[in-house]
Amino acid sequence: NAGVTQTPKFQVLKTGQSMTLQCAQDMNHNSMYWYRQDPGMGLRLIYYSASEGTTDKGEVPNGYNVSRLNKREFSLRLESAAPSQTSVYFCASSEYRLSYNEQFFGPGTRLTVL
Amino acid sequence: EDKVVQSPLSLVVHEGDTVTLNCSYEVTNFRSLLWYKQEKKAPTFLFMLTSSGIEKKSGRLSSILDKKELFSILNITATQTGDSAIYLCAVVFPQGGSEKLVFGKGTKLTVNP
Numbered sequence: 528n529a530g531v532t533q534t535p536k537f538q539v540l541k542t543g544q545s546m547t548l549q550c551a552q553d554m555n556h557n558s559m560y561w562y563r564q565d566p567g568m569g570l571r572l573i574y575y576s577a578s579e580g581t582t583d584k585g586e587v588p589n590g591y592n593v594s595r596l597n598k599r600e601f602s603l604r605l606e607s608a609a610p611s612q613t614s615v616y617f618c619a620s621s622e623y624r625l626s627y628n629e630q631f632f633g634p635g636t637r638l639t640v641l
Numbered sequence: 642e643d644k645v646v647q648s649p650l651s652l653v654v655h656e657g658d659t660v661t662l663n664c665s666y667e668v669t670n671f672r673s674l675l676w677y678k679q680e681k682k683a684p685t686f687l688f689m690l691t692s693s694g695i696e697k698k699s700g701r702l703s704s705i706l707d708k709k710e711l712f713s714i715l716n717i718t719a720t721q722t723g724d725s726a727i728y729l730c731a732v733v734f735p736q737g738g739s740e741k742l743v744f745g746k747g748t749k750l751t752v753n754p
Binding site for chain 2: 567568569570571572577583585586617619627628629630632633634635
């Protein structure tokens with residue numbers, strides 16, 4: 528089992544470019560999450576999907592969209608990247624609905640927006 | 642305003658010392674509090690606390706919650722260099738028909754040999 532995988536590991540964008548961060552889990556988990564982590568800021572929840580077919584906003588959803596493509600995959604899209612979106616992005620999943628105590632995190636994507 | 646506040650923000654100790662990390666929170670209808678350890682990459686789960694006064698323990702790490710005073714502490718005894726990490730506290734609470742999770746900014750612990 529690979530657990531939670533994220534692609535790409537690193538990405539540099541110019542302001543205004545768009546891109547999609549991919550996340551997949553092979554643990555048959557129901558809930559999936561996207562976080563961003565900035566220096567000195569802890570993690571902030573961007574969007575989450577409690578179960579396949581549902582998505583909901585977290586703490587900082589502005590500038591992002593998500594798609595729960597199927598039970599395995601949960602993608603995060605930046606339509607028009609801004610320097611303020613420079614961050615490390617973590618995807619996570621949990622077996623039970625919104626069971627935060629059982630989240631498994633991916634390795635992260637380091638995104639720089641110039 | 643910050644819902645979850647951790648202190649101190651950073652801490653440097655020597656191997657063998659005991660440390661206490663603090664997490665205070667201010668949310669309506671608190672559900673649970675979680676502690677994570679983050680080394681170089683992704684956070685890993687340590688404890689979940691839902692009831693006051695019950696200590697959770699795992700080896701040299703322990704944590705306790707005070708729901709009346711709205712805080713939790715994480716204790717690490719006989720620290721080792723491998724304990725060097727950022728320790729994150731997070732609180733789960735209901736909002737908008739669902740449950741939300743909010744993290745504190747973390748405490749960076751450095752254990753020197």
